[in-house]
Amino acid sequence: MSSYYSNTNIRQTFLRYTIPSVVAMLVSGLYQIVDGFFIGHFIGYEGLAGINLVWPVICLISAVGVMIGLGCGSLISINRGEGNLVTAKQTLFTGIALLFILGLLTVIVAYYISPIILKIQGTSEQTLLYGMQYAEICTLSAVFSICAAAMPLLIRNLESPKIATGLLIIGAAINIILDYLFIVQWQWGLQGAAIATVIAQLVVMVACLFYFFSSLSSLRLTLESITFSLNKAVKVIKLGLSTLVMYLYISFVVALHNWLFMKYGSPVDVGAFAIVGYLMSLYYLLAEGIAEGIQPPISYYFGANQVNNIENLLKLALKIVTISGIIWLLVLNIFPITIIGVFNDVDIELINKTQNGLRLHLILLFLDGFFVIAAVYFLAINQGAKSLMVSVGNMLVQIPFLILLPQWFGINGIWLALPLSNMVLFLIAAPMLWKDVKGRSKQGQTYALAKS
Template identity: 30%
Template structure:
């Protein structure tokens, strides 16, 4: 579908074309993330789940930086394509690759140099520390692939190839599952095997997406001249991408804060229970992310072209679908929480009641999480970086207060209740901002 079609084609058709393959890809990703958790829980047990939960918040910074570059450059590319400035859009893609390489080198150094200290600060001890460090070390060494994959899947989708992006992500997901089995079940490498499997699949995904931008038929082809740093465009990319960065950094910080809070008022068993909850949430979160990323090219292009009624309509459609998915997702979580726990941890008598209670207290906020993610991405897509950053940055600020206050009042139960309450408050802020934004673009009669 051409750039012109983004501004003229029926929105329902555009929504299906861009959102359906993106959600499908994220569903596949969600499935292999789920399988990854199943392997860890069933092969390594609750200590494996706890070790990975303590290490992953540090590893997740790689994905935050990839989102910073990928979503920022994607929004900027779509905006300039909407204005008809294709040469500028190509330069943005080339500069995105430069930023990926620079950021990855820095993060690898930090991970190798300070990884042990960070993991100790997270509260890891003994065998849980050793398992977590094995996971963290391989993430740091191969981190460039995570940043590359995160950035260039978003850019490939903006080059008019959402279907190709889906198939690449599907291939990477299948490879990850196969490598998980090989490096954890066949070759007993523990959490090191889980990390290597993930990074190698990210290498394939990122490499295939990047290769597309070097072929002649790509409208955003990378050439030597596009690799020359343009500091203004890089600054614009970072400005627009900061919301996505904060969104992913928020995930990292939330995981870390929950781990610290659970160890303060509970035990490592509660951290393992949080692992079950996080894996369950990740499946739905990826669907929400697929909806958000799918509407981004449509919203960005039409905002750049001044077609604000189309922008508002696609926003409302995305929010409605997000709410429906979240409500449907809550049904199995609340009807069969024991089955969810068994899926990830097997027949663990100690973990079952702890994780089941956590599911009950935590997942009423699932619709709020979805609406907030899609809403923040929408503001980012229409070049309203300040509002998008306020929503995502607000979570980073508020969640600490909610965790401290609620855990002081209600212990572990308060930890489970903190995030959904925080997200509900921010959804109310987002709703107010959206009403104000819509009022600015109501046509005069």
């Protein structure tokens, strides 16, 4: 089977898929970051704290979409690498159907558990009110959020990364314009921010559906050819399960941080954590964009048994995320006041607490990029269990630090839990990744000798 992957060198493949993917991730991240910008300036720290209380719920919703998007996308690319286009088309439709089936279930679950999640984090009455306003709209429209998270990933696996990126840019532009109208002009508060996000996601979802049934798609769906496969649905979920767990980990850890900041501090500390989270997410989105960009070609190379290409692409991705993580860390520490001022430049207490958080919380930021690449690598080569181990390990290692350190160091202990747990997890995950890559390389050499 002829494919773009097999006709270009590794660097060209990397650039062709990661650049649109990184742009797409950063643009999709603007949905929340732009909300934070408007809320921080026009509502204040209580608004920032309120929206941060909803982050665990948003992560739960996004988890379902990314799980299906990456799981289904990996299977599609593997099918294409093997030359099974009919199977790939069936996998695509099964994934799309899963988005709506699990999306409706997520609406029900998220709507009823969101008040509980917000309340157990512990907060002031006003902050809780802000959070409830935002959460109600986000949960009722969870289907749109899930589809908007997953469908661009599927389009990217159909060798249309520029189209996927373009759709996300359109969605982000709509969100920015509506945020300005709803929050600044019409003063709808957090409800306005949520409505703006939902409308933008709805537009992206509709545009993606049009793509799948149009001649633009390399696996064009028609009403006559679509079939749902329960077996493939199970495979999609199993393969994407590690991503689901990773997002659940983020959801749980954010909620635990919020609770601890309220226990040892105040809503101002939660607001500072929100800003640190936005700034951290810029790098995390970059790393995730690179990871999702290399996933389609790695899955294709895996299906085509091109082991050397897998190793070279992985090394290049790890080099880029490490260097970019160090650069972003330096920028944050050299210009903290200027960068924090993007979200709030008048509240001195909020600025000081945020600066302290940046200095402590993100000191080993680049290791998060390593974990993202490792998890998606294992997912791309159909090793969902190992990908799950990296994701679960990220959660399990951090919890003891979050429980113990605040008792000894207070607020600073909460900030330090992430870098210390990352250090421990790296000592476990790095050897596992190295062993897998080298073992696969030896298998490839044996296969090449046997073939010759």
